[in-house]
Amino acid sequence: MSSSSAADVPPGTPSPVPLRVGGGRAGTRARIERAALELFGAQGFEQVTIEEIAAVAGTSRRTFFRHVGSKADAVWGDFAGHVSRLAALLDAAGDDVAVLPAVFGAYVEVNDYAEADLPVLRQRMRLILTEPALQAHSQVRYADVDEVVARYVARRRGQDPSALLPRLVAATTRAAATTAFEVWLSGEGGSLAEALRTAFTQLAEGFPDLR
Amino acid sequence: MSSSSAADVPPGTPSPVPLRVGGGRAGTRARIERAALELFGAQGFEQVTIEEIAAVAGTSRRTFFRHVGSKADAVWGDFAGHVSRLAALLDAAGDDVAVLPAVFGAYVEVNDYAEADLPVLRQRMRLILTEPALQAHSQVRYADVDEVVARYVARRRGQDPSALLPRLVAATTRAAATTAFEVWLSGEGGSLAEALRTAFTQLAEGFPDLR
DNA sequence: ACGTTAGAGACACCGAGTGCCACCGGCAAG
DNA sequence: CTTGCCGGTGGCACTCGGTGTCTCTAACGT
Numbered sequence: 377m378s379s380s381s382a383a384d385v386p387p388g389t390p391s392p393v394p395l396r397v398g399g400g401r402a403g404t405r406a407r408i409e410r411a412a413l414e415l416f417g418a419q420g421f422e423q424v425t426i427e428e429i430a431a432v433a434g435t436s437r438r439t440f441f442r443h444v445g446s447k448a449d450a451v452w453g454d455f456a457g458h459v460s461r462l463a464a465l466l467d468a469a470g471d472d473v474a475v476l477p478a479v480f481g482a483y484v485e486v487n488d489y490a491e492a493d494l495p496v497l498r499q500r501m502r503l504i505l506t507e508p509a510l511q512a513h514s515q516v517r518y519a520d521v522d523e524v525v526a527r528y529v530a531r532r533r534g535q536d537p538s539a540l541l542p543r544l545v546a547a548t549t550r551a552a553a554t555t556a557f558e559v560w561l562s563g564e565g566g567s568l569a570e571a572l573r574t575a576f577t578q579l580a581e582g583f584p585d586l587r
Numbered sequence: 588m589s590s591s592s593a594a595d596v597p598p599g600t601p602s603p604v605p606l607r608v609g610g611g612r613a614g615t616r617a618r619i620e621r622a623a624l625e626l627f628g629a630q631g632f633e634q635v636t637i638e639e640i641a642a643v644a645g646t647s648r649r650t651f652f653r654h655v656g657s658k659a660d661a662v663w664g665d666f667a668g669h670v671s672r673l674a675a676l677l678d679a680a681g682d683d684v685a686v687l688p689a690v691f692g693a694y695v696e697v698n699d700y701a702e703a704d705l706p707v708l709r710q711r712m713r714l715i716l717t718e719p720a721l722q723a724h725s726q727v728r729y730a731d732v733d734e735v736v737a738r739y740v741a742r743r744r745g746q747d748p749s750a751l752l753p754r755l756v757a758a759t760t761r762a763a764a765t766t767a768f769e770v771w772l773s774g775e776g777g778s779l780a781e782a783l784r785t786a787f788t789q790l791a792e793g794f795p796d797l798r
Numbered sequence: 799a800c801g802t803t804a805g806a807g808a809c810a811c812c813g814a815g816t817g818c819c820a821c822c823g824g825c826a827a828g
Numbered sequence: 829c830t831t832g833c834c835g836g837t838g839g840c841a842c843t844c845g846g847t848g849t850c851t852c853t854a855a856c857g858t
Contacts, residue, residue, distance in 0.1 A: 379734060399698040404836090425813070436838050441815065452760055509729070512723040519722065529797075540770050547762035555758045559751050575755055582793030583756060586686035586740075615805090637845070647807050653848065 405443040408433040412450035417499055421447075423508040448513035452504050459520050462486045466528040475532045479525055479545065480576040483553050484569050500555050518554075521547040553580045595646045616654040618646040623661035632658075632718040642742075659724035662714050670731050677739040685741045690756065691709055692788040694764050695780050712768050727777055733757040763790045 411432035415424040426447060430440045444450045465482040473481070485578070487495050504510045526547035529536040537543075556571040565571070621642035623626040637658060641651045655661045655754045676693040684692070700708055734748070736757035741748040748754075767782040778784070 426815090427813090431757065438816095438838055438840095439836080442837080444817095447814070451768045476794055477798070484691050508727055514720055515723050515726040517771060538770075538773065540678055541765065541784065541794075542784075542788065544763060544795065547766045548759045549789060550763040551758035552755060554756045557752065558754060559749075562749065572750075578752065578755055579759060580793045580798060582791045583687055583752075585792060586756065587686070595832090649808075649847095650806055653806080656846095658845065 379422070404435060404439065405431070408435065408440055408443055409450055409453060412444075412498070413503075414498055415436075416451065416503055416507070421503060421509055446513075448510055451500055451510060452517060453500070455517055456520075458486065459524060462521065463524045463528075466524065469528075471532070475529055476545070476580055478532075479528065479549050479574070481579070483549065483576070484572050487568060487572065488552075498561065501561055503557055505554075505561065518550055522550055525549060549576070549581060552576055594690070610627060615644070615646060615650065617785055619646065619651055619654055620661055620664060623655075623658075624714075626709055627662065627714055627718070632714060634722055657724075659721055662721060663728060664711070666728055667731075669697065673732065674735045677735065680739075683742070685734075686740055687791055688755070689732055689743075690739070690760050691784070691791070693782050694760065694787070696763075698779060698783065700779070709772065712772055716765075716769055716772065729761055733761055734762060759790060760787070 390503055408429065412424070412429045415429055415432060423499075426440055427437050429450070430437045433440070440450075462482055465485055466478065469478040469482065504514050522543070523546075526537045526542040529542040529545045530539065533541065551576040553572060556568070556575040559565075560568045560571040561573075598685040623640045626640055626643060633761070637651055638648050640661070641648050644651070653660075670678065673693055676696055677689065679757045680689040680693065688702060715725050733754070736755075737748045740746075740753040740756045741750065744752065746753055756764040767786040768781070770776075770786075771782040
């Protein structure tokens, strides 16, 4: 419907945003991601076409792909940086703190967002946890997280990262974190950090009430 | 290469399989799934085209989709039945056994494959855990499993299935099961049931060595 | 022999993703 | 000022997964 909302702009328009101080690339990418998030939220992931996103972002289909790689990637922002920060936190953790608390702490800290970023985060996570296509894609992204955690546990334990314990800790802690995001999103109760801590505590206790 | 292996069969061939007693549909579907598994294993998921699968299965592109729904679905066989069996096992579990052991037991039992089925299972799981596209798709399938487990825990605990504990148990047990499949596939050591039990034990103990 | 019906194939279409080329603007060297 | 390079861009064409529609055919009951 109404493919003439932003698509009928003359091709040579300089686009209403002259702010390109430190890097025109980052600016375009940010515009694309903002447009995508907005449209996905309003119409649903599947309903939105790349062409529509590109139009709203004031660029072309081809350029969209040059910047974000895939439709799903438009939602994830700088997730690679997120993973790096997690890795850095784990690397920085001293050997005086036990392995599991170190992982928990790193998870909580890397997800300590500023108040102002929470709306965007909520939007992102709602899409990722709700839209089937994004839910699917998330697995690939989370694999990187698991890899980082497994490597850390392996290092601390002197094991191979592909051994059972490192993989198990990585997979279950990440599952717990995702679950925490779910309940946080559903709005019941407190902050994201609280949800994470609750989930991690239950996990570390091995669900004593259920044994 | 060699797109003339099974594609050069005349269109009106009655197909070499006259055994269609209880349902001709199942026969075609089985042929499609076998062809897909074989081709994926040999050339990789992304490299194989639907048209190739259809050709090897002795049918058409359109019919492929009528039977399996999507390229990824061709790998999963009757997973819906798998999930139903899990649900049935949980429903049948008495209240005398604790929640966590009940979930563990159901997982082990539903994954108790006959010796003869192990090669196919290995092939399936290798693809699902290895190929990025299938890894992604798996999340959608596993969501059904999580739903079943969460509902069971919720019932036993008198909670809502969307509450933290049910979701957490579902997510972490499934993560543990997947990890067990990984190590089982890598070939180190014993049977699938052993791998599952080891992973579940570690999970239920809350990784005591790491706290 | 009849019509009915389910399964199958052919065709056309859409959207995601990719490779290729041509263009344009800035920028340094002449 | 001109020349030539170069990064970002847009247009185009193509592949492939997936879907809707139409037609055909073979099996079935009457």
